[in-house]
Amino acid sequence: MRLALFGRDGRAIEGLPVRLVIALVVGVASLSVMMNMLAGVGGLAVHEVDARPTPAVVAEGESSVTVRVVDDAGEPVENATVVLTSGSADLDGVVTGRTGEDGRVSVSVSASLAANRDQGTVEVTVKPPASGGFVDDRENEMLLVVEDD
Incomplete structure (x- = not known):
C-alpha cells in the first residue's frame, strides 16, 4: 500500500x-x-629564487664573477647551488658553486665567443636548497660576454 x-x-x-x-x-x-x-x-608556500651575477658583463677569457642568490623578498638564500652553462658564449665546461650565509658565491669562468660573434651569453641557473620551500622556475639574469678588444 x-x-x-x-x-x-x-x-x-x-x-x-x-x-x-x-x-x-x-x-x-x-x-x-x-x-x-x-x-x-x-609551510606550503614556495618562494622563487633569483640569481644576480656581478659584474653582469665580462670580456672573453678568464673572469671572476660573484653571483648573489635572493628569494622573492630580496633576502639572501644560503646553500643554493649556482650553475653556469654555455649559452651563445662557450665555457670550458660547467661551472658550479654553493652560496654562503650572505647568498653569494664567487666563481671563475673562462668564456669564449664564436668567430662571427662580438657578444654572447652564459646561462645562470640555481638549484635551491632542499629546505625552505624555494624553487627556480623563472629565467634568471644571464651573464653577458663581450669581445675582448
Whole structure:
C-alpha cells in the first residue's frame, strides 16, 4: 500500500534538482574557504629564487664573477647551488658553486665567443636548497660576454 502512494507522489522528483544545486553551491563555497586557508599557511608556500651575477658583463677569457642568490623578498638564500652553462658564449665546461650565509658565491669562468660573434651569453641557473620551500622556475639574469678588444 505504501509503495503505491509513493509511486503517485511527484513532489520528490520536483525538489531533487533544487536540492542538488543548493548542495553544489554550499560545497563550492566550503572548498573556496578551505583553499584560502591553505594558501595562507607558510609551510606550503614556495618562494622563487633569483640569481644576480656581478659584474653582469665580462670580456672573453678568464673572469671572476660573484653571483648573489635572493628569494622573492630580496633576502639572501644560503646553500643554493649556482650553475653556469654555455649559452651563445662557450665555457670550458660547467661551472658550479654553493652560496654562503650572505647568498653569494664567487666563481671563475673562462668564456669564449664564436668567430662571427662580438657578444654572447652564459646561462645562470640555481638549484635551491632542499629546505625552505624555494624553487627556480623563472629565467634568471644571464651573464653577458663581450669581445675582448
